[in-house]
Amino acid sequence: MMTRSRLAFAIAAILGLAGAGLAYAHGDGDPSAAIDLVVNSPEGEVGEDEGLAAWENIYAVVSHPRCSNCHVDDSNTPMWSGPSYGEARPHGMNINAGASRIGAESLPCGTCHIQSTAPNDHPHAAPHAGLTWMLAPVEFAWFGKDSADVCRQIRDPERNGGRDGAGLVEHIVHDAQIKAFITWGFNPGGGREPAPGTMQAHLDDMVMWTAAGMPCPGE
Amino acid sequence: MKLTVNGETRTVDAEPDTPLLWALRDDLDLTGTKYGCGIAQCGACTVHLDGQAVRSCQATVALAEGREITTIEGLGGADAPHPVQAAWIEKQVAQCGYCQSGQMMQAAWLLEINPDPSDADIDRAMAGNLCRCGTYPLIREAVKLAAAKMRGA
Structure with missing residues (x-):
């Protein structure tokens, strides 16, 4: 049986490995350096139809296995595909x-998925990203849920990490700066199928959807 | 690049993205850590970084720099084996032995975080360490014996 203090030790050890190994990946001309995204604010009001169209693009990304496989429920079992x-x-x-x-x-x-911003070159190797590898918090679980359910979830601060629209946009921008999991999903390497579209297009869709007031299907 | 391995500062001439496993085996001649698959699918190359088990084929020397690296040679020796190593000998776990240094390093981590693991705990923590000889039942017994030794039971 694991005690609370042992668990605290384990978490400290795991998180203690975070942050190292990144320095070499940010040198001049390094292909693994951060991705610069542009927040393209819409001109004028964004209608609900445009917002729903943007949401469908967002759902195509977040329901893709590269994203949803780690947004699982309290079984705490990541998925593979x-x-x-x-x-x-x-x-x-x-x-x-x-x-x-x-x-x-x-x-x-993190025993296998080390923290590194280096490219994921090797098929079947444990992928890595610029953050300690982990499941999304359990309240973010959306594996297997339909578009309307995930939509209502992502706009709910209780289930999205306390983020408003601007926070959701910033979440993507920040991810690109540290090459974390969203960034990995669009460029997973190793022969894995990437999430559809591009990181910039995903950001553009998030800007549009949030500007439209985060409309969800079926409302 | 300087690495702290088994309590000693060692210098390796390696690119930052060199797998730690390469540096340990080829530069530092610490060949107890084994190359199995090179893609974190087998666990044969498991070492500790600041106390946590990691696959040294995936960890780079840049990740390891400035951290305490422990290999099977540093876990314990013939004169003073770690309780896990002592239990492995007592239970005669090894058959071909190739995966066993990784198994013991993983088991040592498990016992750091869980001093009295159940069968399910052992299976969960050790399932990423493969053994082609199928020594899993003996591994489970040895982990429990080591746990008892460490608890002073």
């Missing part, structure tokens, strides 16, 4: 990220 094994299935190796969502209770995600 890829061209060689069809539909999503639970992560191999009996992986469970625990209530900590970083595997602190047993096998840390």
Whole structure:
């Protein structure tokens, strides 16, 4: 049985590895340096139809396996999917990220998924990104949910990390600066299918949707 | 580049993105850590970085710089084996032995965070460490024995 102090030790050890290994990835001319995105504010009001169209693009991204596989429920089991094994299935190796969502209770995600902004060049290797690898918080779980459900979830500050529209836009911009998980989803490497579109297009859609007042399908 | 390995400062001539495993084996001659798959699918190369088990084929020397690196050689030796190593010997876990240094490093991490693991705890923490000889039942027994030794039971 794991005690609270042991869990605290484990979490500290895991997070203690965060931040190292990045310095080399930000040198001059380094291909893995941060991505610069542009926030293209719309001119004039954005109508509901435009907002819903932008949402459908956003849903195509967030429901893609590169994103949704780690937005799972309190089973805390990440999902796997890829061209060689069809539909999503639970992560191999009996992986469970625990209530900590970083595997602190047993096998840390970071044991295999190191923190690095270097390209993911090798097929089948554990992917890495510029953040400690983890599941999204459980209140962000949307794996398998339909467009309307995920939409209502993402605009709800109780279930999106306390973000308003500007916060959702900033979330994408910040992710690109540190090459975290959204950025990885568009360029996962290793032969993995990327999320549809581009990071800039995803940001543009988020700007449009939030400017339209975050309309959701079926309302 | 300077690395702190098993309590000693060692110098390696390596690019920052060199896998730590390469530096350990080829530059520092610490060959107890094994190359298995090179893509974090087998666990044979497991070492500790600041106490946490990591796959050294994925960790770069840049990630390891400035941190305490512990390999199977540093976990314990013949004169003073770590309780995990002692339990492995007592249970005669190894068959071919190739994966076992990684298994022991992973087990040592598990016992740092969980002093009395159940079968399910062991399976969950150790399932990323593969053994082609199928020594899993003995690994489970040895982890429990090591846990008892560490608890002083």
